[in-house]
Amino acid sequence: MSQVTAAGDAAPASPAASRPRLVVVSAVGVAQILAWGSSYYLPAVLAGPIAADTGWPLGWVVGALSVGLLVSGLVSPRVGHIIERHGGRPVLAASAVLLALGLLGLALAPSLPVFVAAWVLIGFGMGAGLYDPAFSALGRLYGETARASITHVTLFGGFASTVCWPFTAFLASHLGWRGACLAYAAIHLAIVLPLYLLALPKEAERPPKPTTADAPPPGHVRPDQRAAFLLLAAGFTLAYLIMTVIAVHLLTLLQAQGLALAAAVGLGALIGPSQVGGRILEMMFGTRQHPVWSLLASSALVAVGLGLLISMTGFAAACIVLYGMGSGIRSIARGTVPLAMFGKEGYAILMGRLAMPSLFATAAAPMVGAWLLEWGGPTGTLAALFGASVVNLALVVPLVPMALRGRQKV
Numbered sequence: 001m002s003q004v005t006a007a008g009d010a011a012p013a014s015p016a017a018s019r020p021r022l023v024v025v026s027a028v029g030v031a032q033i034l035a036w037g038s039s040y041y042l043p044a045v046l047a048g049p050i051a052a053d054t055g056w057p058l059g060w061v062v063g064a065l066s067v068g069l070l071v072s073g074l075v076s077p078r079v080g081h082i083i084e085r086h087g088g089r090p091v092l093a094a095s096a097v098l099l100a101l102g103l104l105g106l107a108l109a110p111s112l113p114v115f116v117a118a119w120v121l122i123g124f125g126m127g128a129g130l131y132d133p134a135f136s137a138l139g140r141l142y143g144e145t146a147r148a149s150i151t152h153v154t155l156f157g158g159f160a161s162t163v164c165w166p167f168t169a170f171l172a173s174h175l176g177w178r179g180a181c182l183a184y185a186a187i188h189l190a191i192v193l194p195l196y197l198l199a200l201p202k203e204a205e206r207p208p209k210p211t212t213a214d215a216p217p218p219g220h221v222r223p224d225q226r227a228a229f230l231l232l233a234a235g236f237t238l239a240y241l242i243m244t245v246i247a248v249h250l251l252t253l254l255q256a257q258g259l260a261l262a263a264a265v266g267l268g269a270l271i272g273p274s275q276v277g278g279r280i281l282e283m284m285f286g287t288r289q290h291p292v293w294s295l296l297a298s299s300a301l302v303a304v305g306l307g308l309l310i311s312m313t314g315f316a317a318a319c320i321v322l323y324g325m326g327s328g329i330r331s332i333a334r335g336t337v338p339l340a341m342f343g344k345e346g347y348a349i350l351m352g353r354l355a356m357p358s359l360f361a362t363a364a365a366p367m368v369g370a371w372l373l374e375w376g377g378p379t380g381t382l383a384a385l386f387g388a389s390v391v392n393l394a395l396v397v398p399l400v401p402m403a404l405r406g407r408q409k410v
Contacts, residue, residue: 015087015141015201024141025149027199028092028134029156031192035095035129036157037164038103038184039068039122044161045168049177056112064119066363068102071123072130073359079128080136080352087203088137088348093196095129098122100188107181131157132355135335136348141203143344147291150335151283158276158328228341228402229350235299235395236334237357242302242388243327244365247271249373249381256378257309257316267320274324275331282329291336292396292403294329299396301326303389310382341403 043065051058083091102125105118127133134153138146171180246253250271254264278301286294305323309316338350372381 015203018201019199021142021149023199024138024201025152026156027195028138029153031092031096031129031195032131032134032153032157033160033163034184034187034192035099035126036160037168038188039099039126040065040130041161041164042168042181042184045165046172046177046180049172050115053177054112056115060112060116062366064116066366067116068119068123068126069359069363071120072127073356073363075124075127076132076355076359077349077352079133080349080355083133083136083140083348083352084346085206087140087200087205088133089196089200089202091128091133092137092200093193095125095127095133096188096193096196098125098128099192100185101125103181103185103188107178107185127355127359131331131334132351136351137200139335139339139344139347139351141201144339146339146344147287147336148283150339151279151287151332154279154328154331154335155276155283157331158272158279162272225342228399231395231399231402232337232341233354233357235295235392235399236354237361238388238392238395239299239302239330240358241361241365241368242306242385242392243330244362245369245372245381245385246323246327248366249369252373253378253382254316259316267316270317270320271324271327274321275328277321278325278328279332281325282332286329290403291333291340292400295333295337296393296396296400298326298329298333299389299393301329303386303393306382306386306389310379310386337399337403341399 043062047058047061050056051061079091098121102118102120102122105121106115109115109118131154135146135150138149138153142149168180168184171183175183250268251261251264254267255261259267278298282294286297301322303326305319305321305326308322309319312319334354335351338354339347342350369381372384376384
């Protein structure tokens, strides 16, 4: 029911109330599956066929993803400012168009430089349309009640590789790799773009506020909050470096532990369901607690999983499950901890600033992993990753008392 003003007129419904939350979350969730599957997860299936068909070096074909991730990191702070001012609907809709154009560029690329340039476009689309912008859009729309919505979106996103890897392989087998890219471009225009435009409400523009000593600009981090912000940024950056190295080199690391390729693939397939399982557990038991506890649990699970993988290879499946649960919970904490600690004012701007170093680390991770393998072999690489996970846990521990002292307004 609309509220009634003192003058007797019905007050307009808020943008958040103009669409059922289930509709908004479901639309964003489905769009996330398709966005992740047609960008971040695309080379896993298509890199081999692309290199075989074109003769382009496989390293460059795969490395083009790093170019896209680098671009997405560069644009993330600006994306956060745009969402803060205009809302998430136009930014997420633009991401669908950018991803479609980039995929069209891949499909039509006559040479490797054009192929890499198409990934630059896809990088703009990723920077405007993956988790961080989606979380920012939900945070602007629902404020401090956005935690459940962010969690539900990550449940959808957890199925991106499960859904899109076989779908991409199906498209490539019937249409070729170029046809698969064209099909995904059409999907973004025919499905993802309408989902964003129809399901997300249009929000009023927030004009820039005058900046004074007593009223700093949105996204400003006060001096007494800088330590928490820096710890959070460093922790997320290190965590996503670890997670991406694992994602790229897991099969090599498992085979070095004496596992056959088929067994390594089977164990690797446990990560996706474990991530979803961890997110379900967080949704069931974590929502009544401050999300910093979820971040701490995530860091501990990753460290324990990697540590046991070094010393207890006979229990590799359990180690992978622990690691997967930790990485799945972290995706939720990435959106909920900044909202709880710094509040809804300037949340989208802060998310953009936090995303930039994490995406840079994600872009560099394949090369870092290759260097670790060359330097220390699989055992040395696992030891380095375990050590990094312990450092990451140490970065999170001081955040607990900072968060529990109460959220501070920015």
